[in-house]
Amino acid sequence: MGLRMGDPGLSYRDAGVDLDAADRAKRRLKTLVEATRDRYTLSELGLFGGLYQVPDGLSQPVLVASADGVGTKLKIAFEAARHGTVGQCLVNHCVNDILVQGARPLFFLDYLATGQMDEEVVAEVVGGVAVACAENGCALLGGETAQMPDFYAQEEYDLAGFIVGVVERDRVLDGRGIRPGDVLLGLASTGLHTNGYTLARRIVFDVMGLRVEDDLPGTGRTVADELLSVHRSYLRPLAPLLESGTLRGLAHITGGGIPGNLPRVLPNGVGAVVDRGAWKVPAVFRTLQEGGRVERGEMDRVFNMGVGMIAVVRPEDVDRAADRIQEGGVDVYPIGTTEAGAGVRYTG
Amino acid sequence: MGLRMGDPGLSYRDAGVDLDAADRAKRRLKTLVEATRDRYTLSELGLFGGLYQVPDGLSQPVLVASADGVGTKLKIAFEAARHGTVGQCLVNHCVNDILVQGARPLFFLDYLATGQMDEEVVAEVVGGVAVACAENGCALLGGETAQMPDFYAQEEYDLAGFIVGVVERDRVLDGRGIRPGDVLLGLASTGLHTNGYTLARRIVFDVMGLRVEDDLPGTGRTVADELLSVHRSYLRPLAPLLESGTLRGLAHITGGGIPGNLPRVLPNGVGAVVDRGAWKVPAVFRTLQEGGRVERGEMDRVFNMGVGMIAVVRPEDVDRAADRIQEGGVDVYPIGTTEAGAGVRYTG
Numbered sequence: 159m160g161l162r163m164g165d166p167g168l169s170y171r172d173a174g175v176d177l178d179a180a181d182r183a184k185r186r187l188k189t190l191v192e193a194t195r196d197r198y199t200l201s202e203l204g205l206f207g208g209l210y211q212v213p214d215g216l217s218q219p220v221l222v223a224s225a226d227g228v229g230t231k232l233k234i235a236f237e238a239a240r241h242g243t244v245g246q247c248l249v250n251h252c253v254n255d256i257l258v259q260g261a262r263p264l265f266f267l268d269y270l271a272t273g274q275m276d277e278e279v280v281a282e283v284v285g286g287v288a289v290a291c292a293e294n295g296c297a298l299l300g301g302e303t304a305q306m307p308d309f310y311a312q313e314e315y316d317l318a319g320f321i322v323g324v325v326e327r328d329r330v331l332d333g334r335g336i337r338p339g340d341v342l343l344g345l346a347s348t349g350l351h352t353n354g355y356t357l358a359r360r361i362v363f364d365v366m367g368l369r370v371e372d373d374l375p376g377t378g379r380t381v382a383d384e385l386l387s388v389h390r391s392y393l394r395p396l397a398p399l400l401e402s403g404t405l406r407g408l409a410h411i412t413g414g415g416i417p418g419n420l421p422r423v424l425p426n427g428v429g430a431v432v433d434r435g436a437w438k439v440p441a442v443f444r445t446l447q448e449g450g451r452v453e454r455g456e457m458d459r460v461f462n463m464g465v466g467m468i469a470v471v472r473p474e475d476v477d478r479a480a481d482r483i484q485e486g487g488v489d490v491y492p493i494g495t496t497e498a499g500a501g502v503r504y505t506g
Numbered sequence: 507m508g509l510r511m512g513d514p515g516l517s518y519r520d521a522g523v524d525l526d527a528a529d530r531a532k533r534r535l536k537t538l539v540e541a542t543r544d545r546y547t548l549s550e551l552g553l554f555g556g557l558y559q560v561p562d563g564l565s566q567p568v569l570v571a572s573a574d575g576v577g578t579k580l581k582i583a584f585e586a587a588r589h590g591t592v593g594q595c596l597v598n599h600c601v602n603d604i605l606v607q608g609a610r611p612l613f614f615l616d617y618l619a620t621g622q623m624d625e626e627v628v629a630e631v632v633g634g635v636a637v638a639c640a641e642n643g644c645a646l647l648g649g650e651t652a653q654m655p656d657f658y659a660q661e662e663y664d665l666a667g668f669i670v671g672v673v674e675r676d677r678v679l680d681g682r683g684i685r686p687g688d689v690l691l692g693l694a695s696t697g698l699h700t701n702g703y704t705l706a707r708r709i710v711f712d713v714m715g716l717r718v719e720d721d722l723p724g725t726g727r728t729v730a731d732e733l734l735s736v737h738r739s740y741l742r743p744l745a746p747l748l749e750s751g752t753l754r755g756l757a758h759i760t761g762g763g764i765p766g767n768l769p770r771v772l773p774n775g776v777g778a779v780v781d782r783g784a785w786k787v788p789a790v791f792r793t794l795q796e797g798g799r800v801e802r803g804e805m806d807r808v809f810n811m812g813v814g815m816i817a818v819v820r821p822e823d824v825d826r827a828a829d830r831i832q833e834g835g836v837d838v839y840p841i842g843t844t845e846a847g848a849g850v851r852y853t854g
Binding site (some may be wrong): 167168169170172173174175200208209210211212218219220221222223224225226227229230232233259264265267268269271299300301302304305306307308309314316318320322327330354356357359360361365450451452453456459460 | 515516517518520521522523548556557558559560566567568569570571572573574575577578580581607612613615616617619647648649650652653654655656657662664666668670675678702704705707708709713798799800801804807808
């Protein structure tokens with residue numbers, strides 16, 4: 159407390175902010191970002207804002223934008239000191255969020271806030287972001303890396319992202335065409351994706367007393383491997399079906415589970431019935447349910463239970479749609495149907 | 507640690523996440539957001555992604571996007587329990603960041619991460635975001651409010667934002683037209699804006715031993731009033747000059763100060779000379795410099811020193827440009843000129 163006579167004056171670095179480290183980290187990111195550029199990307203990183211030309215060939219282009227974070231899945235990354243996948247989870251999550259409205263991604267920006275700038279960790283995190291951007295054909299247009307000492311713990315950070323995609327106005331997918339009797343196709347998740355981690359961590363670490371390097375019972379994998387599984391992007395398996403106009407609606411199953419997300423795309427007067435027996439719930443969910451003695455309804459509302467995306471199609475399109483999705487590398491099951499009514503009810 | 511026989515099972519709420527509170531907060535936000543809608547805003551809040559039609563009447567529309575945070579200015583808001591202005595700072599910062607490339611704002615999304623969802627605080631923070639969006643003619647298209655217990659302290663949160671604006675491709679402002687002998691117009695800041703808070707807090711709280719409710723010497727204001735001053739948007743004073751093509755370049759003076767930001771818009775072979783005597787440095791910066799015995803060069807590199815934006819204009823346009831800016835409600839001073847060379851040097 160207080161400066162004495164003769165003490166040197168304060169600098170930003172003394173206060174915990176290293177502008178040079180921030181500059182070095184930014185230069186390293188530049189290379190990672192280059193790989194995601196496309197012909198519409200007009201700017202280079204380091205300008206105040208990123209420039210992206212609205213793609214040609216659309217008569218009434220509608221931008222679809224979404225913001226998201228990774229949530230406390232980050233805590234697993236901290237514990238395991240593995241920072242390369244959370245950025246992929248973030249990008250894929252955002253891609254799925256605009257995909258459900260029929261949009262393909264154009265560009266992405268990230269917000270990374272750290273206590274102290276660790277160049278290695280920043281490069282690993284943003285490297286994951288860049289990898290997933292490249293996979294999804296999405297330009298990493300910019301971002302902010304904020305140093306906030308005494309805000310985040312030394313080895314911790316928060317990560318958020320922002321995506322903009324585009325869809326032709328008359329191709330916006332809003333579920334309006336869904337009718338009772340349509341079929342719900344459930345697309346397999348890779349695990350928890352990015353939801354329910356606060357409860358999952360309570361169960362795995364506090365109740366079951368496990369560490370990240372321990373085996374997670376029933377899964378044949380370590381806690382870290384299972385809980386850091388990359389949130390999957392459904393762009394590749396679903397893009398051909400969007401293109402052909404086969405999809406009546408899409409629901410990304412995130413926080414709130416099927417009951418919290420599927421009704422958001424169902425028109426008034428349409429509900430859904432989901433057959434619990436139609437797909438095999440992955441081991442991780444059973445382990446969490448038993449470990450935490452979590453009620454089944456609570457499980458359904460917090461976790462995706464193995465279904466990361468639901469596609470709604472006409473009964474006559476089921477086989478063709480399922481084939482396309484499977485060809486895109488994702489397992490798919492008919493998990494139920496729509497019906498006159500409201501909300502989601504389970505059978506089985 | 508561990509559940510005993512007969513203990514009730516765990517729920518998401520037990521683990522610290524209240525989905526109902528999150529829903530209630532979202533419903534309150536909806537009203538705030540309505541006021542920012544314009545004719546291109548196609549979606550309502552609550553969908554997965556926000557929809558915004560690319561405005562008509564542009565032949566080659568270029569999107570300009572930027573991500574930013576509020577930094578540790580948030581700590582002052584926490585201390586003072588005043589949450590209504592930080593959202594304004596964030597939006598205005600983002601508006602300025604794309605303005606310097608010639609873009610007017612279209613839409614904004616926010617990311618608010620909290621330890622525990624306090625509906626009142628969330629509404630106050632996002633209320634500030636919505637107010638500034640309305641002021642800047644920018645739709646608040648969506649956002650994410652994340653509950654991350656044991657990540658953020660009880661009463662704390664982080665706030666980041668993402669903006670997308672638009673500019674006609676041949677009107678992108680990139681400083682290419684700047685020549686030696688052009689004039690630097692300095693637009694007055696309202697204080698620290700959102701930069702240098704880690705150092706400012708060290709000085710004010712640790713070295714000077716002040717509290718948020720104390721007077722900040724020299725300023726005639728309390729620490730909270732001074733340090734929570736809203737980061738100003740320069741859209742209104744600068745829009746007419748962008749429209750008329752009068753501006754050769756714009757630099758938003760944020761972290762890095764004038765030496766860190768002005769060169770980013772100067773073409774190769776062009777430097778700048780800034781006359782320290784040309785404007786009156788606001789009291790808060792003198793108080794911080796003396797309080798922390800901060801070297802002058804460090805002050806210049808960390809703070810805006812009273813100049814929040816620099817507009818570069820031809821000598822013959824100075825009077826007209828300065829009049830327009832002053833009419834837009836912002837004080838403006840000729841603070842220097844461009845010259846053959848590189849970087850920024852100070853005189854006076």
